[in-house]
Amino acid sequence: MENRIYNFNAGPAALPLSVLEEIRDSFLNYSGSGMSVTEISHRSKWFDDIINDAKERIERLLKLDEKFHVLFIQGGASMQFCMIPMNFLSKENVADYVNTGTWSTKAIKEAVILDKKVNIVASSEDRNFTYIPRDIQFSSDSAYVHITSNNTIKGTQWASFPDTGSVPLIADMSSDIMSRSLDMSKFDLIYAGAQKNIGPAGVCMVIIHDDMLELVQENLPSMLDYTTYSSKNSMYNTPPCFAVYTIQLVIKWLEEEVGGLKKMEVINRKKAELLYGVIDSSAFYKGTAEIDSRSLMNVTFRLPNEELEKIFVQEAFENGMGGLKGHRSVGGCRASIYNATTIKAVEALTDFMKTFEKQKG
């Protein structure tokens, strides 16, 4: 045995064991090429097959028609924060942003740096971002609406998505992409840093509709222009090959081993229920997100005091469970239970939580 821990990291995060084993086993000789996957040319048949298979599987899982384009871009979601306003906002038009926490705030900040006009159409800052705003009045003439589908740090998630009428809806789905069924007809652009649900750090998946590509502004640097990626199959320059390869394997695992998004969602709901169940049946643990806004991916909770939280994280680690410390900006505890985190891992954690409460509560 490899003596692996249960990994509750917020990202980079757990990857499916079978994916890691496949990478390891073929690492010195990829698919009979006589080279590592890190040594093959991105212009080779081998890499073409990797990127095209990844795209086709993503298209199948999300039921994308040919008007959607799956792109792989470097720089993480943070690069998208500036690319989106650069590509879709002129000097004249305005974008609506919903502010649900740290990452939304950063997305807004980058649009403002670029001197673009931003309208904060709703915010949950009044209650420390512990909920998802409802009944939002969107402008009918904005260039797009931007939301963050899951808030990794605050542990909130949009349970359903707003109707923005004819205004394009853009979503940062970094921390819940591919974790549940998704009706892509509601969206015009979604993006996700890979390092939570679909792969390692170093690549951001962008799914963009033809209609958005039509709206791209003129005179953008090639690497910051979505049409560069859509017209060159994400290979205008050398792509982050290893990260794309890992995405391919994770998506293959999701399609073939898990059996698709509906089945993944069932498993993810079960994991979340196990954890929230322990929290709700206890006066020792206290969830930080409002109940109807809770995330299925990042379960944030507090213990009676910070000293106990520190001991909790430390003892969990000693018991083979890592990554339970809350984000440095908010403190407390957080269990990130992305796709690759198993029910067995969550059960180990809930057992530990119950024991810890008995001992220290």
Add this chain to the structure above:
Amino acid sequence: MENRIYNFNAGPAALPLSVLEEIRDSFLNYSGSGMSVTEISHRSKWFDDIINDAKERIERLLKLDEKFHVLFIQGGASMQFCMIPMNFLSKENVADYVNTGTWSTKAIKEAVILDKKVNIVASSEDRNFTYIPRDIQFSSDSAYVHITSNNTIKGTQWASFPDTGSVPLIADMSSDIMSRSLDMSKFDLIYAGAQKNIGPAGVCMVIIHDDMLELVQENLPSMLDYTTYSSKNSMYNTPPCFAVYTIQLVIKWLEEEVGGLKKMEVINRKKAELLYGVIDSSAFYKGTAEIDSRSLMNVTFRLPNEELEKIFVQEAFENGMGGLKGHRSVGGCRASIYNATTIKAVEALTDFMKTFEKQKG
């Protein structure tokens, strides 16, 4: 045995076998963490040690003083093509560019897209980029001079670097970084996509002097601003962890197994001499770069006709040597012999070249 080929790819390219083996052997459990290196947090002690060790080794190998900062940025050299003019050119000032081929041309193109003022101070386009210009007259008042130290596609390389006086010298060293001794006091910024000499695709190393950080323009998007990376140890957002980790191991190999840049240069010169020796002693093979501008990294040559070139590439492949086809924009043949390509690999190729000439010449 893993049945590996001799890899002459132009990039992504060969990596040291011992590095690949180390990655493979620890892939399910990195350094006792119980996680894959692709699963650890970039905010963990494990990753801090990786990125800091990589930086310290690079500082030692290049004898950098504390005024230089080693950064890791996504988007490859192509992203640097736009970041450099964005960061260092205002509406008023001008930059000098030397055009020595495809990559220089692309660097110039991105500055022009941004509506910056560019002065092409020298070019070798008149003879199809087969040489490095000499005796260049640089402007004394330009914001910087930009050169491409090695031209992967045309097979040329600056044997020594120009004196630009008080004007900062910037060099794209993607295809010869760490391949030879380098006097960094001549440079104010160098950058290199990792996928040739120092790692896999997905990260660009940038080494920047304090003086350049002082010149960065206002109001740049965070991800396109060099000071974001210098102030946050390249971890403003999640870095491309696996690529940085591989760089760490390659640089460790270079420092500990090879023994530093001087020793690496001796080996690289020997490999180049072996190949150019066969070319120069034959009427069958013809080098495409002018002799005094030849690259030690990318050996470009032609055979008597395209049909023979096709057979050469095919038969070499059947004999366990891959990646010998010239770049699609120029045709012909190219052997890329970066740091990780062994003398044994080059000897296998020169043997094959001699045999092929006997049979077909």
